[in-house]
Amino acid sequence: MVLFVIFCPIVAAILIMIGAPARKMAVAASVLTLGATLLLLASFSPEQHDFQEVTSFPISSEWHLSFTTGIDGLSLALVLLAAIVTVAAVWFAGKIDKYQNAFYACLLFISGGAIGAFASLDLFFFYAFHELALIPTFLLIGIWGGGNRVAAAWKITIYLAIGSFILLLGLILLYQSVPTASRSFDIRALKAAASLGQISGDAQRHIYLLLLIGFGILTSLFPFHTWAPEAYAAAPAPAAMLHAGILKKFGLYGLLRLAIPLLPEGARHWTNLLVLLLLGNIIYVGLVTIAQKRLDWMLGYSSVMHIGYIFLGIASASILGVTGAVVLMFAHGLSIALLFALAGELRKRTGTLVFEELGGLAKVMPFAGLAFGLGAFAAIGLPGFANFAGEIMIFFGAFKNGWEIGRFHIFQIATVLALWGMVISTVYMLRAYRKVFMGALNERWTGLVDLRSALRVPVTLLVGALLCYGFFPQSFVRMTTPAFRTYLTANK
Amino acid sequence: MITAPLLEVGVLVLGMVILMFEAFATKIDKRILAFAAIAGLAIVLVATFFVAPVPSPNQATGFWNFYTVDRLSVFFKQFALLTTILVLIMMIDYAPAVRSSFPGAHDGLGEFFTVPIFTCAGLMYLVSAIDFIFIFVSLELVTISFYVLVSFTRKNPVTLEAGVKYLVLSALSTAFLVYGIAWIFGVTGQTNLQRITEALATPSTDQSATLLGMVLVLVALGFKIAAVPFQIWVPDVYQGAPTPVTAYLSVGSKAAGFVVLLRVLRPFATLPQMQRLLVLIALLTLIYGNLAALPQGNLKRLLAYSSIAHTGYLLIGVVCLDSNAVVFYLVAYLLMTHLSFAVLVIVAQQTGEQIADFDGLAKRSPFLAFAMLIGMVSLAGVPFTAGFLGKFFIFYAAILQRQIALVVIGVITVGCGFYYYLKVVRAMYWQPAAKIDNISVSTLSRIAIGALIAATIWLGVYPQPILDALKR
Amino acid sequence: MITLGDYLIVSGILFAIGFAGVMLRRNLIIILMSLELMLNAANLSLVAFSRFRVSPAGLPNYNAQVFVFFIITVAAAEVAVGLAILVALFRARQTTDVKDISELKF
Amino acid sequence: MPPFLFWLFASLMLVFGAAVVLNRNPVASALSLVVSFLGLAALFMSLDAYFVGIIQVLVYAGAVMVLFLFIIMLLNLRAEEGRRINWLAATGGIVVALILVIQIFSVIGHFQAARQTFPSLERSTTDDVWNIGALLFSNYNLPFQIVGVLVLVATIGVVLLSKREPR
Structure with missing residues (x-):
């Protein structure tokens, strides 16, 4: 089943490149993937601590390299996110002017690559699938992007290529840090070695730093975030949805999957650094976001800012905070995808996203206005949306962090500052909503029509998922928490 | 099972036969020769998978002083054959450019397809070479055939300039190689790599003189593999040479250089x-x-x-x-x-x-x-x-x-x-x-x-x- | 008495002279001649070493002299091909000066 | 060989070797090359390498030199007129050459064997040519044959490259 979920988009992408009808095939494949993921969700037993649905194909016995896939609560959450966002993105894509087949193939490659990375239990394929998803992103921005697409594509290419090679170095070091006898690319084997204390403290500190920088670049951790807003502003809407919604979560997933469980000593050592950087994300980037004059840039910066909260949850290393981080990853993926989709649709219709030129659009596009409002509320973290649950858990988890560091430590200060970040995000989101959808309607836009009913499907899907897990976060928490219980309790 | 030296003999015979055929059958479309060469090399390529093992270098005598058949060498013989086949396929596409360089409609084309076969034989010898004299001789076979190939489209001044630059700098590297080998021979009294390793292990061997010899050899190999600061010829020659030859240079010649480097470095790794x-x-x-x-x-x-x-x-x-x-x-x-x-x-x-x-x-x-x-x-x-x-x-x-x-x-x-x-x-x-x-x-x-x-x-x-x- | 070192020094100087010729001169024919000087410097070292490393039978080490023989052959072949390229180049461009060959930039 | 003969031939070789590099006129360079190689051949003889010495005279004075002179005459090359020298390249070349010489000298200075004189030889029952020939056709048969192929390839190349266009 896991294999089907990974390869359904990839095979569909190949078929589309060969010449299958692009849109039908892509929608069918993404819906099938979502269906299969829901089946996985239904058959998943949260009580079990281990990986489930494991399949393995040996590649190289000498290197202990095999293509192994499997899921636990953490990966299942992200696979589910990927499946939902893929359906929405593919549905939203509509008709493409040039190279339609290639466009849909790229979208499906991103989706398949991301799911593959989330479901791989093998370091090598974990890395390789992510790279497989990155290349189509570059192409999507370079070929179909708008605005300053070439510059944006170059920037993201160089940035992410260097980031992923730094990550590769970290992974190789991780592989080499365990004694020769237990060397393996299998994450489970590495975890076993780590729990036996076979990775020395020194090695942990070095490797964690490399992984933090590598994943940090991929995830736009301050100060490596500058590629993100530019790329999202230039990217076509479905590409921005997929990258900001799914692919950027890869770095966070990597930290949760590898860095914390395998390198607790390293994580502890670099906690202060990480907290400082994520405050940069929340406060500095938040303030920069307020200053933006265009909707797409604002959304790009806001996605960078919200990553800061997720990093806070990861840094806290408490079960509550980490689970909150997963919930927020999921919720943020959905809400940012929703916002990028609507922004892309606005750009398609009006040709501009500059705040000064827009205004009062809710009068002509009530459905889009409503959806954007819900997305904005979700992004702010109002109760009722999944984001709220995630942020609350992160704040509590961070305040009473898993390192058991006493009062008035950097964590408490960070939590208080991060709460101010909520205010910042409220300011820029509501300001954007007011500038775009409220106020006097510009003459130029009186002829605009609202979203067609076909486009309402993905919007409804995303909003529905947000609300569903907003009201019932408990089902989500029950699914993901066991994934952390084993090693985070051991931390204490 | 066949013995490994037969492979090179096969390639050489193939080259001679095609050369003879080229000389006497003047009326045919010369591209047939390329197909024949590809087929012949493919047969040799298949034969490489049935190579019998040979004495290990420790107890080697006579012929086996120069020539070894280990995994690395067999693998690189296959590599050389495959490269040559691919280059010949490219050369068929490139034939029009060669035709325009010679007076007759098919002049030169036959040789254009034949010389790579000899280059291939040189490469195959080179990857088996475990003696400096043999390394020198087979490396020169490769290099001289490349002189010819690089300046093949001889009406194009750019190509000829590439040929001149390649010739001068290759000959320079040959001089360094020879001088380096002379020093290594002088210190150890040996040219066989295995014996040199043994000689270097004795403490009485002069370190600095050995190092001088090795550095000179390294300079020469640096030219072949295009390492900085010995890369100055590369851009011009690659750009000026006929494109299939460029591919051959950048793959075949470089790979051979690296195999030699790996073999030669081993005694000096200490x-x-x-x-x-x-x-x-x-x-x-x-x-x-x-x-x-x-x-x-x-x-x-x-x-x-x-x-x-x-x-x-x-x-x-x-x-x-x-x-x-x-x-x-x-x-x-x-x-x-x-x-x-x-x-x-x-x-x-x-x-x-x-x-x-x-x-x-x-x-x-x-x-x-x-x-x-x-x-x-x-x-x-x-x-x-x-x-x-x-x-x-x-x-x-x-x-x-x-x-x-x-x-x-x-x-x-x-x-x-x-x-x-x-x-x-x-x-x-x-x-x-x-x-x-x-x-x-x-x-x-x-x-x-x-x-x-x-x-x-x-x-x-x-x-x-x-x-x-x-x-x- | 003449030592091995004397021969090596002479050969080293000859090698350097040849090298300087390759670097300094712009005339291809003279560059080819300088290359010959370098190769022959190596030959001199080889023969000196061959005479110095006397075999157990009390004869010079003939391996090095065989090598010298190969080097001379290869050098002659190199010169022949080099001069042939030179002739072709002269027909195409009417020059043998490296500096005039500047269509490809360094 | 008495030391003064060694120094005579060595300085002959070096002086005319330098003349090859320094002469403006290619013909003069070629002739200097011959003299230099004659000196070298004499040095070979002084090392009891008679065969190599004779080969040296035959191949260089006989064949290579004729080839050089032939090409110089064929292409009608004249002396370079006072060309401006590229001083940067020239100093670079001289510096590298000097470093090379210094390196070689310092290595020779440290090289124990370099201070020793040559050991005496036994009288061989067979002569030089026989000994080298025996090695060439037994032990060195394989490289010898490859050199044959090399010469074949060189011949093909020379013929192709210098083939005349019909007018």
Whole structure:
């Protein structure tokens, strides 16, 4: 089943490149993937601590390299996110002017690559699938992007290529840090070695730093975030949805999957650094976001800012905070995808996203206005949306962090500052909503029509998922928490 | 089972027969000779899989003093044969350019197809050579046949200038090689690598004199593999030489250089200065190759600088003395370089060899554009291509040896690589085409390019066959 | 008495003279001649070593002299090909000066 | 060989070797090359390498030199007129050459064996040519044959490259 979920988009992408009808095939494949993921969700037993649905194909016995896939609560959450966002993105894509087949193939490659990375239990394929998803992103921005697409594509290419090679170095070091006898690319084997204390403290500190920088670049951790807003502003809407919604979560997933469980000593050592950087994300980037004059840039910066909260949850290393981080990853993926989709649709219709030129659009596009409002509320973290649950858990988890560091430590200060970040995000989101959808309607836009009913499907899907897990976060928490219980309790 | 020396004899006989046939059958289409050569080399290639084992170098006598048959050498004989076959396929596409250089309709073409066979024999001898005299002789066979090939389209002054530059600098490197060998012989009294190792183990051997000899040999090999600062000939010669010959130079000649380097370095690995020197050369090569490639607008020249850059990555593997990583990288390099050159040969005859001439290739020939795409992303090092695994094994070895400087510079230059390789992709897919016409590709080339694409991806996903072939 | 070192010094100087010739001169014919000087410097070292490393039978080490024989052959072949390229180049361009060959930039 | 003869031939070789590099006129360079190689051949003889010495005279004075002179005459090359020298390249070349010489000298200075004189030889029952020939056709048969192929390839190349165009 896991294999089907990974390869359904990839095979569909190949078929589309060969010449299958692009849109039908892509929608069918993404819906099938979502269906299969829901089946996985239904058959998943949260009580079990281990990986489930494991399949393995040996590649190289000498290197202990095999293509192994499997899921636990953490990966299942992200696979589910990927499946939902893929359906929405593919549905939203509509008709493409040039190279339609290639466009849909790229979208499906991103989706398949991301799911593959989330479901791989093998370091090598974990890395390789992510790279497989990155290349189509570059192409999507370079070929179909708008605005300053070439510059944006170059920037993201160089940035992410260097980031992923730094990550590769970290992974190789991780592989080499365990004694020769237990060397393996299998994450489970590495975890076993780590729990036996076979990775020395020194090695942990070095490797964690490399992984933090590598994943940090991929995830736009301050100060490596500058590629993100530019790329999202230039990217076509479905590409921005997929990258900001799914692919950027890869770095966070990597930290949760590898860095914390395998390198607790390293994580502890670099906690202060990480907290400082994520405050940069929340406060500095938040303030920069307020200053933006265009909707797409604002959304790009806001996605960078919200990553800061997720990093806070990861840094806290408490079960509550980490689970909150997963919930927020999921919720943020959905809400940012929703916002990028609507922004892309606005750009398609009006040709501009500059705040000064827009205004009062809710009068002509009530459905889009409503959806954007819900997305904005979700992004702010109002109760009722999944984001709220995630942020609350992160704040509590961070305040009473898993390192058991006493009062008035950097964590408490960070939590208080991060709460101010909520205010910042409220300011820029509501300001954007007011500038775009409220106020006097510009003459130029009186002829605009609202979203067609076909486009309402993905919007409804995303909003529905947000609300569903907003009201019932408990089902989500029950699914993901066991994934952390084993090693985070051991931390204490 | 056959004995290994028969392979080279087979290749040489093939060359002579085709040469004779060429001389007497004047009326035929000379391209038939190329097909015959490809078929003959393919037969030898098959035969390489049935090679009988031979005495180990310790108890070697006579003939086996010079010639060894280990896994590495058999593997590289296959490598040389495969490269030559691919180059011959490219040469068939390149035939019109050769025809225009000679007075008769088919003059010169027969030799154009025959000389690579002798080069191939030279390469095959070279990878088996374990004696400095034999290394010298077979290296010169390769080099002299390359002199002829590089300046083959003799009416084109650019080609001839490339030939002159190649000749002067190669001869210079030969002089260094010979002088270095003289010193090593003088210190140890031996030319056989195994005996040199034994002689160096005795404490009475003079260290500094040995080092001088080895550095001189290293300079010579540095010319062959295009390492900085001995790379000055590369851009001009690569750009000026006939394109199939460029591909041959950048793959065959370089691979042979690395095999010799690996073999020659082994006795001297105990000298600590040696490693420091190699690290320095590798760093310079990585930085120069990648930075100089950035502004290039001519694809052939770009590939020349990229070939210098790849020498840098290969040298990382050499510094770590990890021959398996080097060999895997070379195999990946063979696949992706031939892929890019095969497309280049075809496209260059239609429009030109500037990157701008590739504008809109995706519209003109989706197949060629896709092949170039795979070649470029593999050269850049994207996962699921052979190029990535090559870099992976190299970096793995470097991290294991804690060569921090090499790893850091390596990663930064990989980023540069992404920039200039994807420049080609950008031209093919993102730019509008200057002229819309379909490019026709011959069936043989189509098969060869298809096979190269498949192999690049296959090795990127499943490298075990190569690893196995090296281990047994 | 003349030592091995004297021969080696003479050969080293000859090698350097040849090298300087390759680097300094722009005339291809003279570059080829300088290359010959370098190769022959190596030959001199080889023969000196061959005479110095006397075999157990009390004869010079003939391996090195065989090598010298090969080097002379290869050098002659190299010169022949080099001069042939030169002739072709002269027909195409009417020059043998490296500096005039500058269509390809360094 | 008495030391003064050694120094005579060595200085002959070096002086005329330098003349090859320094002469403006290619013909003069070629003739200097002959003299230099004659000196070298004499040095070979002084090392009891008669065969190599004779080969040296035959191949260089006989064949290579004729080839050089022939090409110089054929292409009608004249002396270079006072060309401006590229001083940067020239100093670079001289510096590298000097470093090379210094390196070689310092290595020779440290090299124990370099201070020793040559050991005396036994009288051989067979002569030089026989000994080298025996090695060439037994032990070195394989490289010898490859050199044959090399010469074949060189011949093909020379014929092709210098083939005349019909007018």
